[in-house]
Amino acid sequence: MARRREHSREALTELALSAAERLLDKQGAALLSTRRIAADIGYSAASLYSVFNNFDDLCWQLNARTLAMLLAQLDALGDKSPREALKAYALCYVAFAARWPERWSLLFEHRTPETLQVPAWLNDSIERLFLQIERRLAELVPDASATELALTARTLWCGVHGVAVLQLRGKLFLPPEGKQEQMLITLVDYHLDGWGLNRESRA
Amino acid sequence: MARRREHSREALTELALSAAERLLDKQGAALLSTRRIAADIGYSAASLYSVFNNFDDLCWQLNARTLAMLLAQLDALGDKSPREALKAYALCYVAFAARWPERWSLLFEHRTPETLQVPAWLNDSIERLFLQIERRLAELVPDASATELALTARTLWCGVHGVAVLQLRGKLFLPPEGKQEQMLITLVDYHLDGWGLNRESRA
DNA sequence: GTCATTTATTGAACACTGTTTATTAATTCA
DNA sequence: TGAATTAATAAACAGTGTTCAATAAATGAC
Known part of the structure; x- marks a missing residue:
């Protein structure tokens, strides 16, 4: 047929x-x-x-769609002060993982066999996420260098990502629920405070 | 035969x-x-x-060994001030993930089918990791409540865990190498500073 | 020492998986 | 109408976790 x-x-x-x-x-x-x-x-x-091309290719294309959806949600959060925007990003990011656990899992936990390699366009998309963070950080501290922004964005976002992972896999071992929001807010606040204070003391 | x-x-x-x-x-x-x-x-x-019992059971027993090895390495770091101990933990944790990528991956990324459930003894072992952190935090702030310690330990460690995950999966997109140490140290320092300051201001 | 029972071990089967290839059936073109 | 192209698939291959009946060795009883 x-x-x-x-x-x-x-x-x-x-x-x-x-x-x-x-x-x-x-x-x-x-x-x-x-x-x-x-x-x-x-x-x-x-x-x-x-x-x-193969099953992994299909997965990557799925991941591209998931990533586009996530980035769109982050973009739709609207104008806020840099600090509030970063907190909103963090909450949105973790909420997205909770709302779409399997898509998020495929995006961040699917392992590509060594014989294949993750396409550049997918990694570029992930990097766009960091760029969003960097942009907000630059608004907060206009005179920070590019490398400093890159490092701060990644350090900050590792924390947020970690909350998403461990929450999703039930490895947080926290009593009831809803503590994630508090965790994320203190995570962002403390880090931004620390960043600001350390810059001041250096100047 | x-x-x-x-x-x-x-x-x-x-x-x-x-x-x-x-x-x-x-x-x-x-x-x-x-x-x-x-x-x-x-x-x-x-x-x-x-x-x-099945392949997952075998994996869990592997994970128990990996976890024991990791906890032993953390224990072997010796006596330090709480803050230095926490930094040493963080560095050790991420170095362990880099040294044993596949064992670490199996421990934290292996997904148990819904029909089965992760044995309690394995989750207890993971929780022991958080207890180590909580103990150091308690040394740092003796009058902190148990729930506060639990929450702070998890928030702090999500960041460390996030660094380990994203580094291992090549999703940090940082130029050369060796920046992870700096990330971890600022991560811990800023968070502990923020924690201390916010407690003071509340008192 | 012989025979029955228990126990350790396995080959073969089952239902899956991703992937390749020869074949077929339908469309298009001359 | 006949030939070339193309879309689609059935079947096969090598692999997976898992089960189970069959078997060979050790043990226990007499």
Whole structure:
């Protein structure tokens, strides 16, 4: 049988990625497979290989969509003072991980085999996240150097990322719930305070 | 064929775990499998199931060993002032992740299927890590409440953990190398400063 | 010492996985 | 209408975790 479906390559790609997201959200990353995705859209698994190089390629394209969604949510937070904006970013970031645990897991926990390598455009997208942070930090301390901004952004965001990871994997061991917000706010506040004070004392 | 090997259940367990660690370090978590482990120690894959409930159980026992090793290294750091001890912990933690990337990955990134659940003894071990931090924080601020210590320890350690994760997955995007130490030290210093200052202002 | 019982070990099977390739069926073009 | 192209797939391959019946060795009873 052949060419009875009326989908273009682009349409098939979109169809597959949407189905993958649906499966991901419903069944989890562990049960995501080429055969399941294909069955879901009425194609055979082999057909997916006309549109994706391999399963990891499909995952990367999923991750690109997840990342775009995350970045869009960060952008939509609106204008705030730099410090408030950074806190809002942190809360949004962790809330996103909680809202889309499987997509977030695929984005940050999916390991690429050594034979393959993560495409540059995906890493560039992740780096754009850091750029957002750097921009806010630059607003806060206009005379900071680029390397200082880069380092501060990463140090700060490692903390936020750590909260997201450990919360998602249930490794925080905190009694009830809702303490994450407090953690994130103190994390950002203390770090920004420390940054500001140390710059002053150096000047 | 049967009972030609002279290994007790305990000896077989140890044999399998050691082989698994060797494979893990050499080939990576992705290539760790029951058949490979069994072949490595001259047994069939089915034999492993007389000693482990399933593959996840084997992984958990590997993780327990990794965790014991990590905790031992933290304990061996010797007596220091609380603040210096916490910095040393942070450096040691991230260095451990870099030294044993695959074991660390299995410990913190291996996802347990929903049908199974992580054994309590493993989570208890992870919690012991937080207790170490809490103890140092208590030395620093003796009048802090238990819940405050718990929250501060976790907030602080999320940052350290985040550095370890993102460094290991190459998602820090920092130019050369060696910047992690500086990140960790500022991370700890700023947070402890912020904690101290905010307590003062409240008193 | 012989026979029955227990126990350790495994080969083979099952249902999965990602991936490749030859084949087929439908469309397009001459 | 006939030939070339193209879309799609079934089937195969090597791998995975896991189960289970079969088997060979050790042990226990008499």
